[in-house]
Amino acid sequence: MSARTMSLTEELVARCYRLVEDPGPDPDAQHLCDSDYETMLDAFEGELPATEPLWLFGYGSLIWKPEIEHVEEQVAVARGWHRSFCMKMTRWRGTKEIPGLMMALDRGGQCKGVAFRLDGGDRRQALDRLFRREMTLKPTSYRPRLLQLATDKGPLRALAFVINRKGTTYAGPLSESEVVERLATSCGHWGSGADYLYNTVKNLEARGIHDAHLWRLQQLVAERIAGL
Numbered sequence: 001m002s003a004r005t006m007s008l009t010e011e012l013v014a015r016c017y018r019l020v021e022d023p024g025p026d027p028d029a030q031h032l033c034d035s036d037y038e039t040m041l042d043a044f045e046g047e048l049p050a051t052e053p054l055w056l057f058g059y060g061s062l063i064w065k066p067e068i069e070h071v072e073e074q075v076a077v078a079r080g081w082h083r084s085f086c087m088k089m090t091r092w093r094g095t096k097e098i099p100g101l102m103m104a105l106d107r108g109g110q111c112k113g114v115a116f117r118l119d120g121g122d123r124r125q126a127l128d129r130l131f132r133r134e135m136t137l138k139p140t141s142y143r144p145r146l147l148q149l150a151t152d153k154g155p156l157r158a159l160a161f162v163i164n165r166k167g168t169t170y171a172g173p174l175s176e177s178e179v180v181e182r183l184a185t186s187c188g189h190w191g192s193g194a195d196y197l198y199n200t201v202k203n204l205e206a207r208g209i210h211d212a213h214l215w216r217l218q219q220l221v222a223e224r225i226a227g228l
Contacts, residue, residue, distance in 0.1 A: 004205060004215075007222035008198050015225055016184065016192035023091060029168065030138040037131055040144065041124060044159070047146055054123055055158035056130065057147060059083055059113035060103040061196065064203040067133065068126060070116035075207060076149040078160065082109035083211065085179045086163055087141055088171040092190045100186030100193045101171065101179060103200070104142060104163035112209050115149055115158050127159075134161045141169040180217065184224035194221055 025031060048054065057078060058066060084106040094100025105111060118126050134142050142161035149158050163170060174182075183193035201218050204211055 004210070006198070006201060006205075006218055008194065008201070008218040008225075009222070010198070012222050012225045013192065013194045013198050015228070016187055016194040018187045018192075020095060020187055020189045022189040023095070025136075026090070031136055032138055032140070036138070037128060040131055040135075041127055044127065044144055044146075045124065048157070048159075050123070052157070054118045054126070055149075055156055056116045056118065057113055057149060057158040057160040058116060059105060059111050059160075060200050062116075063114050063207075064199045066116055068116065068130065069119050069121065071119045072117040074115045074117075074151045074153060074156075075112065075209060076115040076151045076156070076158070077110055077112045078105065078147050078149055079110045081105040081107065081111050081147065081160075081162065083111050083214065084163070085174065085183070085217075086171050088169045089186070089188065089193075091188055093188045093193055093196055094182075094186040095188055098186050099182065100188060100196075101174075101182045102193075102196065105160060106163050106165075112211070113204075114207060114209075115151065115156060130159070137168050139167050140164050141167040176217075176220070180220045180224055183217070183221045184228070194225060197221060 083103050085101040085103055086106055087102045087104050089100040089102050090096045143164045145162050146157050147160045149156050183197050186193040201214050
């Protein structure tokens with residue numbers, strides 16, 4: 001762990017927990033079907049030659065919950081993209097009554113995260129699992145993209161999930177105070193917004209990645225929870 005001490009603690013995060021039943025898929029939303037995933041997989045595989053390793057760029061929960069088999073990880077920088085709490089959550093880490101927020105990559109700036117190299121197994125099966133985890137609605141919240149990353153060992157290309165500004169869950173630009181309020185008060189059946197922020201910052205710091213914006217957010221969210 002870094003020498004820095006986080007203001008957002010496990011005790012403060014625990015205050016945000018509520019038992020929330022999973023409401024299930026939104027019956028009013030359009031959901032991707034098998035043929036949609038097949039089309040997206042075909043398009044992505046057309047961009048990435050079979051001879052090239054498959055890397056996945058994690059910038060949020062993928063860092064601490066990748067759910068995929070990987071054989072190597074490297075700290076990597078994506079230039080032209082930044083972490084942003086720009087995705088509205090009415091399930092998972094929020095509800096329709098108290099929506100939460102999750103991060104996505106949005107245009108501008110740069111983002112330091114972790115690149116994971118997947119093993120040499122069934123690539124399409126791994127991609128299918130990732131696509132189905134990250135994209136469920138039409139129009140999709142994320143777009144799968146190959147990004148050029150910089151690492152200490154040289155450049156590499158990696159799959160990243162970037163925000164679709166035309167997607168149903170795009171929250172648009174939010175003020176810092178709005179982001180803090182949502183992260184401090186939202187909770188779904190997967191956990192709270194504060195828990196998501198805490199784990200992301202903790203795992204970035206453990207890898208020597210200090211995101212000044214997220215560090216400020218965890219301080220402000222801690223203050224908000226303490227004052228509730």
